[in-house]
Amino acid sequence: MSVRIKLTLSYAGFLMLAGALLLAAVWMFLLRYVPDGWPGLLGIAPNRYLLLVAFAPAAAIVLVFLLVFGLVGGWILAGRMLAPLTRITDATRVAASGSLSHRIRLEGRRDEFRELADAFDAMLARLEAHVAEHQRFATNASHELRTPLAISQSILDVARKDPKHDHGELLARLHAVNARAIDLTEALLLLSRADQRSFTQEPADLSLLVEEAAETLLPLAEKRGVTIETSGEITAVLGSHTLLLQMTTNLMHNAIVHNLPGRGTVRVTTSVRPETVVLTVENSGETLSPELAATLTEPFQRGTGRVCDAHPGVGLGLAIVKRIAQAHDGSLTIVPCPAGGLRVVVELPTPPPNAVG
Numbered sequence: 001m002s003v004r005i006k007l008t009l010s011y012a013g014f015l016m017l018a019g020a021l022l023l024a025a026v027w028m029f030l031l032r033y034v035p036d037g038w039p040g041l042l043g044i045a046p047n048r049y050l051l052l053v054a055f056a057p058a059a060a061i062v063l064v065f066l067l068v069f070g071l072v073g074g075w076i077l078a079g080r081m082l083a084p085l086t087r088i089t090d091a092t093r094v095a096a097s098g099s100l101s102h103r104i105r106l107e108g109r110r111d112e113f114r115e116l117a118d119a120f121d122a123m124l125a126r127l128e129a130h131v132a133e134h135q136r137f138a139t140n141a142s143h144e145l146r147t148p149l150a151i152s153q154s155i156l157d158v159a160r161k162d163p164k165h166d167h168g169e170l171l172a173r174l175h176a177v178n179a180r181a182i183d184l185t186e187a188l189l190l191l192s193r194a195d196q197r198s199f200t201q202e203p204a205d206l207s208l209l210v211e212e213a214a215e216t217l218l219p220l221a222e223k224r225g226v227t228i229e230t231s232g233e234i235t236a237v238l239g240s241h242t243l244l245l246q247m248t249t250n251l252m253h254n255a256i257v258h259n260l261p262g263r264g265t266v267r268v269t270t271s272v273r274p275e276t277v278v279l280t281v282e283n284s285g286e287t288l289s290p291e292l293a294a295t296l297t298e299p300f301q302r303g304t305g306r307v308c309d310a311h312p313g314v315g316l317g318l319a320i321v322k323r324i325a326q327a328h329d330g331s332l333t334i335v336p337c338p339a340g341g342l343r344v345v346v347e348l349p350t351p352p353p354n355a356v357g
Helices: 003-033 048-096 112-161 167-196 206-224 241-257 290-294 317-327
Strands: 202-205 226-232 236-239 264-272 276-283 331-336 342-349
Touching (some): 003 048, 048 112, 112 167, 202 206, 202 241, 206 241, 206 276, 226 241, 236 342, 241 276, 241 317, 241 342, 317 331
Parallel strands (some): 226 264
Antiparallel strands (some): 202 236, 264 276, 276 342
């Protein structure tokens, strides 16, 4: 039986039970307060048998009326009550067919069905955005991977058609292209690992990760004339040491590369808030608009004028940072500095007291 039929029978059964109890109460009243020998109306003295004979057909008619009324009324009420659930079910079928643009948009007062419909609409919106993001990512990744493969094919064709060509130069170019393809593949694997959260939770300190990343990137900073300044307090977190170090390194690498050559600065600070720990990376550089800054976390979106010939990257630096932060239940905020450059803030939740020794 459907839920509507079950609710209808429940309404009708409850109404029948209430009617039967009411009739039983009336009958008990008659038995108690109308004894045998009571003069009655017009001098007629009814007894209990006559009362029963007169009461039983009337009670039966009342019960039949209550049954019909309960079934009809219950069917209508159940239909009205379950109408929102029917709309939610129809929307689920539409979403299951592959269309995620459909929304329920349930009207009326905020009750349990309205909350369920709103939650379902929010879930569809997130799924639609997630699927669209993955489709764009797959398209961009295919394009980025095809480029080094096409260049490698061209180099090999030149070497085959012109045996007298300088093979040393061709090998150097082939090595550079192959290295870029390897970097891109490793970045894609790292991005996938962050998305799947397939890592072991362990205690870590962002301030120590900052020092480690700064030591690694110091030669690059000195080569480009960029000064790295680190400060802050101990910031304990719980997560993957490898991913958190990659996140910190990516932020500082971007801050060094996209900076003012010969006179740039990178300031990295760590701090603790009541419920989060904060990693802030701020650098000098070109003035960027808020609209452009908002696109920098998109995969393969390097931003106009932000591609450096010496360190072109693979366009996944900030995308990886964002995914790693999200994999650790954190957030990433990018704000352009009025004087130029960016201020990037990563907030991660503070671990439980017993999780970090």
